[in-house]
Amino acid sequence: MSADQASPRKGTLPKLLPLETRTLVDQVVDAIVEATATGVFLPGDRVVEAEVARSLNVSRVPVREALRILESQGIVVNARYRGMRLMDVSIDRLEKILKVRTALETLAAQEVLAAREADPSILEPLEAVVRELHAAAERGDSYGVARLDTDFHRTLCRLSGNDVLLHMWEPLSRQLTIIFGLSTLQKDLRLIVEEHDELLDKLKAGDANGLIALMKVHILDYSRALDYEGLVKTRRSERDAKI
DSSP states (O other): OHHHHHSSOTTTTOOOOOOOOOHHHHHHHHHHHHHHTTTSTTOOOOOHHHHHHHHHSSOOOHHHHHHHHHHHTTEEEEEETTEEEEOOOOHHHHHHHHHHHHHHHHHHHHHHHHHHHHHHHGHHHHHHHHHHHHHHHHHHHHHHHHHHHHHHHHHHHTTOHHHHHOOOOGGHHHHHHHHHHHTTTTTTTHHHHHHHHHHHHHHTTTOOHHHHHHHHHIIIIHHHHHHHHHHHHHHHHHHHHHO
């Protein structure tokens, strides 16, 4: 074997392995989040490892690891004597999430506005997400709207350039996707998209006061107007009646 074959030439990197696609654990995590966001599973439901594995046609190992991840992110809770259960959507729980969101995303919006003064093109990723939101709403893709809703707010936090803020926001992302998904079961998809149009318009206009006020309405008022507990109760009753 030549020296060139034995080691990479100076100034070059050895050939790197290609990036792997989403792991089976990632797919299980996403499947549980989607099922909860679309009402297949319901907040408060018990999550039985063996049943999830059987339903997804996988072994219990990736399901067990997926549940560990979801527990660390507040999606499932391992309650003593009650087993593993999906997060609840009680008024108290939602209020805590909404207040944290408001604080983080208001700061993100302010920092994006400041960055926009030097570079107006910073908003292009948000514009792209909004275009996808319109397309998802037009095809009636409720879960797509919920997922893109999360992506809009993640992108806002990312564009702030504040990595500490983003790292604090990210653990909430899957809980938000579930909450947004439950919202789509109660609310016209077009209205959800219009709210993001309005936020983007305020960002483009550089209207700091108007944006901050609208952020609070978007996160707090619109969410408080929906009856998550009532939705879950009705859906559980309908499901139990079919059993």
